[in-house]
Amino acid sequence: MKIVGGSARGRIIEAPPGRNTRPTSAVLREALFGILSGTVPQARVLDLFCGSGAIALEAISRGAKQAVLIDADAKAIQTASKNCKALRMDEQCRIYRNDFEKALRILKRKGEQFDFVYVDPPYQGGLYEAALKGLFPSLVAEGGVVVLEHAATDEMPFLPPICKKGRTRVYGTRAITFYTGAEEHEDRGFPRQL
Template sequence: MRIITGSARGCNLKTPKGMNTRPTSDRVKESLFSILGREVVGKRILDIFAGTGGLGLEALSRGADHACLVDKATADILKYNAEHTHLADKTEIFRGDVFSIMGRLSAQGRRFDLVFCDPPYHIGLWEKALSWLDSSDILADEALVIVEMGGDENNIPELVHMRLLRNQQYGKTTQIYIFEYRTSIEQLELEKDDMEMRK
C-alpha cells in the first residue's frame, strides 16, 4: 500500500495485521482517482471506515484541503500514516463508532465535499452509511460520495438527495459507486429527468 501521486508520492502506508481491515488495492485506488481527477483539489474530505487512511491521505496528497479520518480500530495506524506522509497538519483522526462521530461532526456544523466509504463487505454497513448521509446535513451541496463494496452487492437503499453518477466493477470482488448529493430535491429531480430523456 502506498500513496500513488502528489506531495506524498511513493510513501508506503502501514497496514493492520490480520484480515479485519481490507485496504483498497493500489489498482482500484489509481482507477478511482483517475475518474475523480481534479475534483479532490481544495476539498474537505470525510473518510469513514478509514482503515489505513489510504483514500483520505491520497486525496490530501493530490491537493485536498483537509481530511477527517474515522475508524474505531485503526486510529494509531492512521496517526502513523498521516505523520509518515507529512500530511498530519491537514488531518483529523477520530477513534470510535463511525455513526456517532458523524453525528458529532454534523452537530458542530461541519460540512464535507467528498466522502469515502469503504467498510467491510457484506454486512450492511455501506447501505446504512449511505442512508445516514442522505438524510443528514453533513454534506455540502454537490458533494460526492464514493462507496466501495463487494462485487456482488447492489442493494442501493432508497435515496432522496443523491443520484448515482457512475459505477465501476473491478473483477468479481470489488466495485465502486459514485453518488452526487444535492440539498435541493427539486433540482435533483430535474437532473434525473434530464438524464432519463437523454438515454
C-alpha cells in the same frame, strides 16, 4: 502499500495488522482519483471506516485541503495516525476512533460538510444504507460526492428521496458506487464521469 499520485507519490504507508483488513488496492485508488480529478483539489474529505487512511492521504497528496478519518478499530486508528505523521500530513488530518453512526452525529452537530466522502465498511456488515442515510443531506456539501467501496457482487441501495445513485465501477472482486445529493440533479442530470 504506496501512495499512487500527487505530492506524496511513491511514499510507503502501512496497513493495519490482522487478517480481516483489506486495504483499497492501488489500481482502485488510481482509477477513483482519475474519475474524481476535478473534485479533489481543495476538497474537504471524510474517510469513513478509514483503515490505514490511504484514501484520505491519497486525496491530500492530490491537493485536498483537509481530511477527517474515522474508524472504530484501535489498530486502524493507530496505523492511520502513524501514516499521517510519516507523510507529514497530520496537520491536515483529524482522526477519530468512534462508531460511524455516533461520529456522523457529532460531525452534524459541529456543522461539518464534505466535498468527497469515501465509505469502506465491512462488506458483510449491511452498513451501506445506514451510512448513506447518516451522510445525506447535511454532511455532504453541495456538489459533493459519496463513494461506497463494496464487494463486486453486492447490490448497492437506491435511496431516491435522500440521494441519487450513479455508476458502479468494478475492479476485480471490488467495486465502487457513486452517490450525490438528490436535489442537485433534478434539472441537470448526473455528472458524466460518475
